[in-house]
Amino acid sequence: xxxxxxxxxxxxxxxxxxxxxxxxxxxxxxxxxxxxxxxxxxxxxxxxxxxxxxxxxxxxxxxxxxxxxxxxxxxxxxxxxxxxxxxxxxxxxxxxxxxxxxxxxxxxxxxxxxxxxxxxxxxxxxxxxxxxxxxxxxxxxxxxxxxxxxxxxxxxxxxxxxxxxxxxxxxxxxxxxxxxxxxxxxxxxxxxxxxxxxxxxxxxxxxxxxxxxxxxxxxxxxxxxxxxxxxxxxxxxxxxxxxxxxxxxxxxxxxxxxxxxxxxxxxxxxxxxxxxxxxxxxxxxxxxxxxxxxxxxxxxxxxxxxxxxxxxxxxxxxxxxxxxxxxxxxxxxxxxxxxxxxxxxxx
Amino acid sequence: xxxxxxxxxxxxxxxxxxxxxxxxxxxxxxxxxxxxxxxxxxxxxxxxxxxxxxxxxxxxxxxxxxxxxxxxxxxxxxxxxxxxxxxxxxxxxxxxxxxxxxxxxxxxxxxxxxxxxxxxxxxxxxxxxxxxxxxxxxxxxxxxxxxxxxxxxxxxxxxxxxxxxxxxxxxxxxxxxxxxxxxxxxxxxxxxxxxxxxxxxxxxxxxxxxxxxxxxxxxxxxxxxxxxxxxxxxxxxxxxxxxxxxxxxxxxxxxxxxxxxxxxxxxxxxxxxxxxxxxxxxxxxxxxxxxxxxxxxxxxxxxxxxxxxxxxxxxxxxxxxxxxxxxxxxxxxxxxxxxxxxxxxxx
DNA sequence: ACCTTTTACTAAAACGTTTTGTCATGTATG
DNA sequence: CATACATGACAAAACGTTTTAGTAAAAGGT
Numbered sequence: 001x002x003x004x005x006x007x008x009x010x011x012x013x014x015x016x017x018x019x020x021x022x023x024x025x026x027x028x029x030x031x032x033x034x035x036x037x038x039x040x041x042x043x044x045x046x047x048x049x050x051x052x053x054x055x056x057x058x059x060x061x062x063x064x065x066x067x068x069x070x071x072x073x074x075x076x077x078x079x080x081x082x083x084x085x086x087x088x089x090x091x092x093x094x095x096x097x098x099x100x101x102x103x104x105x106x107x108x109x110x111x112x113x114x115x116x117x118x119x120x121x122x123x124x125x126x127x128x129x130x131x132x133x134x135x136x137x138x139x140x141x142x143x144x145x146x147x148x149x150x151x152x153x154x155x156x157x158x159x160x161x162x163x164x165x166x167x168x169x170x171x172x173x174x175x176x177x178x179x180x181x182x183x184x185x186x187x188x189x190x191x192x193x194x195x196x197x198x199x200x201x202x203x204x205x206x207x208x209x210x211x212x213x214x215x216x217x218x219x220x221x222x223x224x225x226x227x228x229x230x231x232x233x234x235x236x237x238x239x240x241x242x243x244x245x246x247x248x249x250x251x252x253x254x255x256x257x258x259x260x261x262x263x264x265x266x267x268x269x270x271x272x273x274x275x276x277x278x279x280x281x282x283x284x285x286x287x288x289x290x291x292x293x294x295x296x297x298x299x300x301x302x303x304x305x306x307x308x309x310x311x312x313x314x315x316x317x318x319x320x321x322x323x324x325x326x327x328x329x330x331x332x333x334x335x336x337x338x339x340x341x342x343x344x345x346x347x
Numbered sequence: 348x349x350x351x352x353x354x355x356x357x358x359x360x361x362x363x364x365x366x367x368x369x370x371x372x373x374x375x376x377x378x379x380x381x382x383x384x385x386x387x388x389x390x391x392x393x394x395x396x397x398x399x400x401x402x403x404x405x406x407x408x409x410x411x412x413x414x415x416x417x418x419x420x421x422x423x424x425x426x427x428x429x430x431x432x433x434x435x436x437x438x439x440x441x442x443x444x445x446x447x448x449x450x451x452x453x454x455x456x457x458x459x460x461x462x463x464x465x466x467x468x469x470x471x472x473x474x475x476x477x478x479x480x481x482x483x484x485x486x487x488x489x490x491x492x493x494x495x496x497x498x499x500x501x502x503x504x505x506x507x508x509x510x511x512x513x514x515x516x517x518x519x520x521x522x523x524x525x526x527x528x529x530x531x532x533x534x535x536x537x538x539x540x541x542x543x544x545x546x547x548x549x550x551x552x553x554x555x556x557x558x559x560x561x562x563x564x565x566x567x568x569x570x571x572x573x574x575x576x577x578x579x580x581x582x583x584x585x586x587x588x589x590x591x592x593x594x595x596x597x598x599x600x601x602x603x604x605x606x607x608x609x610x611x612x613x614x615x616x617x618x619x620x621x622x623x624x625x626x627x628x629x630x631x632x633x634x635x636x637x638x639x640x641x642x643x644x645x646x647x648x649x650x651x652x653x654x655x656x657x658x659x660x661x662x663x664x665x666x667x668x669x670x671x672x673x674x675x676x677x678x679x680x681x682x683x684x685x686x687x688x689x690x691x692x693x694x
Numbered sequence: 695a696c697c698t699t700t701t702a703c704t705a706a707a708a709c710g711t712t713t714t715g716t717c718a719t720g721t722a723t724g
Numbered sequence: 725c726a727t728a729c730a731t732g733a734c735a736a737a738a739c740g741t742t743t744t745a746g747t748a749a750a751a752g753g754t
Contacts (some may be wrong), residue, residue: 015740026704031742039701061477062418063740066409066709072477073420073461096443103464112477114461116422117450130419130459132410236643292639296583362710373734378712385713410710503746596746 014055021052022249034059068130076102078147092293094308098159101312102135103126109320115284121294132323133317135159157319159311159332161205169324169330172314176209176288179304179336181217182260187301188221190344193283196226198242198268200260210260210288226254230246232261236293238267239267247275248272256284262291265301278314280345286316290339299342310334361402369424382431383408417479420459421666424448424483424492433447441638441655442484443505449482449661455669479670481503482506482662489551506658506664508552508678517669518678523556523635526651526683528564530605530633533649535568537691539631541602543573545589545615547607557607557635573601579608583640586614594622594630603631609638612648637686646689658680 020027025044032038033048033307051057057089065071076099103113114131114269133155139146142164149156150168157172171216187195196212211227218225221265228245230238239259246268257272261266269279274310277283281300287294314332340346348519367374372391379385380395398404412418423446450460461478466576468666480502486493489511497515500541534542547554558574565572573658575592577585586606593615594600602617607611612634624630628645634641637650661679670673687693 015742016742027741028705028743029703032703036744037742039703041702044702058744060413060740062409062413063709064742066407066413067740067742068709069709071409076462099462100464107464112461112463114459115423115446115450117447117454235360295644296640342658363712374711375713375735376733379733382712386733387731391732406712407710410739411712413741414710414712416739574712 012208013060014057016057016059018050018055019048019057022055023048045112048169062181070323071130073098073114073131074102074106074316075114075116075131075134076082077116077134094289094306098308098312101309102316105313105316109316111316111320113316128275133157133319135312135319138202138204138206139165141208148149155319155322157315157322157330159315162239163203163205163208170318171185171330172311172318172332172334173206174304174306174336175214175333176206179338180210180213180258182338183302184217186338186340186344187256187286189260190256190280190284192254193256194224194226194252195258196228196241196254198246198257198259198264199227199229200230200232200264202232206288207260214258224252226251226252230264232263235263236267236270239264239269243268243271243275247272247277254283256286259285259287260289262287262289262294262303263303265303265343266291266293266297267300269297269299279343283345284345290337294341297343302341302344302346303339305337305339307334307337360556361404363404364404365402366395366399370378370395371403382638387624397621408543417670419452419457420461420478421449421663422461422463422478422481424463424481440635441653445484445655445659448656449663450592452663456663458663458667460663480504480666482659482666485549485551485553486512488555502666503670504662504669504677506662510550510552510555517665519658519665519676519679519681520553521653521683522680523553524560526685527557527560527635528544528607529685530635530649530651532559533601533685533691534605534631535685537603537627537631541571541573541599541601542603542605543593543601545577545586545593545604545606546574546576546581547611548576551577553635554607561605571599572677577611579611582610583617586611586616587618588614590615590622592617594619594624601630603633605625606632606634607635607636608646609641609648609650611638612650613638613640613644616644616646616648626690628661637684641688644690649688649691649693650686652684652686654681654684659676 009060009088016027016030018251020030023030023044025048028038029040030045030048030052033040033045034052046225061072075173099113111132112130116134129217134149136143136145136149137159139158139160139162141162143158146156146158146165156170158168161171162168185193195214197211197217199211214227215225226246229241230242236243237238243257246257257268259268265285269285272279272283272285279285286302287334288304290305294301294303311334314334318328318330359471363374363377366472367377370377370391372395374618375385376387376391377395377399380387380392383502408419446460446462458479463481481496482504483490483492483496484506486505486507486509490505490509493503493505493509493512493515501516505515508518509515513597531542542561544567545559546558561574562572573593575589577589579585581588589611590604593604604615606615613630616632619626619630619632626632633649635651641648641650658681661681665675665677665679
């Protein structure tokens with residue numbers, strides 16, 4: 001018959017006091033054994049572990065968090081949910097893969113991951129005591145959430161850099177310049193001589209760096225440039241609109257279109273075909289962000305896969321390193337994958 | 348110059364002791380004023396509120412959680428992440444809408460929502476102290492996670508019922524019988540005389556009830572039945588396979604196919620068209636779960652929208668009611684929306 | 695033999711908040 | 725006048741764990 005703590009308000013759960021009593025040692029010794037601190041004889045250590053196991057003892061995270069000053073929970077900034085599929089360039093697919101990997105990585109380090117909805121609805125520092133740090137995605141220039149967290153002294157890691165904050169190096173993500181030019185090189189190798197860019201309008205580093213990469217690449221290859229800025233939120237409709245303007249206007253039409261977002265690319269493809277263009281024969285299409293839409297369109301669209309699983313994992317690991325006081329180097333540059341598909345004449 | 352607590356390990360944050368000192372009252376009085384308990388004179392109350400506001404005081408959730416025995420965090424069971432897009436019948440779209448609404452609802456009640464990844468990877472009760480209760484989705488018959496949580500005495504609400512546990516009424520969700528027959532009625536009103544069912548293989552109430560509804564509906568209308576069970580995880584490929592078996596076999600072909608999952612429906616549509624069937628002229632298609640694939644296919648597929656936002660909200664609210672000791676009635680039946688689209692001849 | 699260091703262990707404080715228990719005073723009622 | 729109740733307030737305990745500070749004994753070095 002198991003004798004539980006006779007004090008307290010948590011019926012049925014063993015406390016460290018119960019373990020100490022049954023093992024015949026102090027609570028300090030139990031804590032030391034379970035946390036690998038202090039010293040304990042081998043016999044004592046074994047006895048404590050056996051009792052803890054038998055009582056199914058588990059430290060109470062509230063108590064532990066209070067004493068340690070750490071909660072064991074990381075916050076994941078979940079941008080405006082009423083705009084699902086719009087804010088996130090690659091749609092919900094990307095975010096789920098990212099969040100999933102982040103949650104699993106956190107768990108592997110014994111941490112929980114809390115969803116923090118729409119920071120514009122509440123003061124994100126409201127949870128500042130409840131989480132050890134935050135992961136936020138794609139900061140815009142002088143990102144207000146990032147600013148607030150940094151001002152509050154909250155550890156934070158972002159996916160992608162803040163273009164207005166070059167001194168902030170705690171971020172993970174791809175080298176957008178390199179990856180963008182990699183796709184452009186592919187388009188050129190497939191015969192493209194007039195590549196147009198369909199960019200987004202968010203003032204984040206991804207957009208900024210990709211456009212800059214496009215322009216310098218075009219200069220280097222003596223190619224004319226043509227850029228349209230369409231809000232990410234316009235999705236496939238935005239892509240259709242862009243296709244009409246690129247392909248049906250007076251100006252020389254491009255023979256390839258590089259779209260920042262997968263949803264724009266799907267719309268471009270849809271409209272180009274409607275206008276009678278054969279893809280990839282008449283027009284090549286590629287995108288900087290793989291998504292369901294680009295994988296399942298006909299023809300499937302060549303895309304950069306930003307591998308959100310890697311971003312999620314790396315972001316959590318960097319944040320944990322920061323929390324442990326490690327001076328791990330940032331930023332952490334992650335490679336993207338280039339999926340060559342039928343839209344560029346690839347199998 | 349603000350004088351902060353001179354004890355403690357949380358630099359820069361006001362504690363309740365600081366507020367008490369500056370307001371010239373005890374910490375008990377501050378706690379009572381801020382939590383609406385005990386008694387305090389109007390003058391004292393005003394003074395305390397003013398000081399707390401000036402010091403930007405916020406209760407430390409660890410300390411509060413420890414003393415109250417409640418953490419202010421709800422857990423959201425996030426099923427196998429390595430199967431994103433497969434476990435969830437409607438794919439990631441559904442889950443994000445659900446999780447988003449749940450997180451926002453929790454926040455509206457001052458609570459956080461924690462993602463608990465893949466219960467098969469860890470003991471879900473690991474977090475039992477760290478959360479006040481759980482929301483889990485689509486329990487299978489005698490669901491192991493539900494069982495474990497109930498055994499551990501953890502408050503839990505599920506979306507959909509456990510078909511093996513009729514006594515468990517803390518669930519929210521649609522009336523699958525009614526909603527299924529509603530779609531079937533639509534198919535019949537569009538001239539269908541031979542409706543086939545493409546069901547999933549998960550032994551959850553959604554599948555069980557929908558198939559039962561289909562069979563009784565067909566009996567009532569003197570219609571022949573034809574059912575295929577294809578794993579949800581097969582997605583569009585599973586739908587394509589099913590279409591071949593329904594439409595190209597020796598048996599009388601159906602003139603309508605009701606698919607449980609949107610991804611199956613998209614696959615059925617794809618293959619039916621490849622086989623030369625015109626939708627909706629030769630064949631009607633509908634699904635019990637709206638998704639991106641059903642909204643964006645050509646023609647768009649008539650679908651039941653389970654409105655995951657409503658489920659997420661209702662689940663969190665029911666869980667909160669339970670935590671507050673309220674005997675709110677369960678289950679909470681939520682209506683679905685029927686989106687009539689081109690696949691059934693609707694605009 | 696003596697001094698220093700290490701091992702093994704303990705009691706108490708600390709973390710920040712909420713709840714419990716108590717006291718003094720004033721008011722209403724029988 | 726005596727009693728009961730309400731108001732306003734306070735000190736201390738409670739929640740469960742980790743860390744701090746300390747001691748006795750054993751081990752190692754000179």
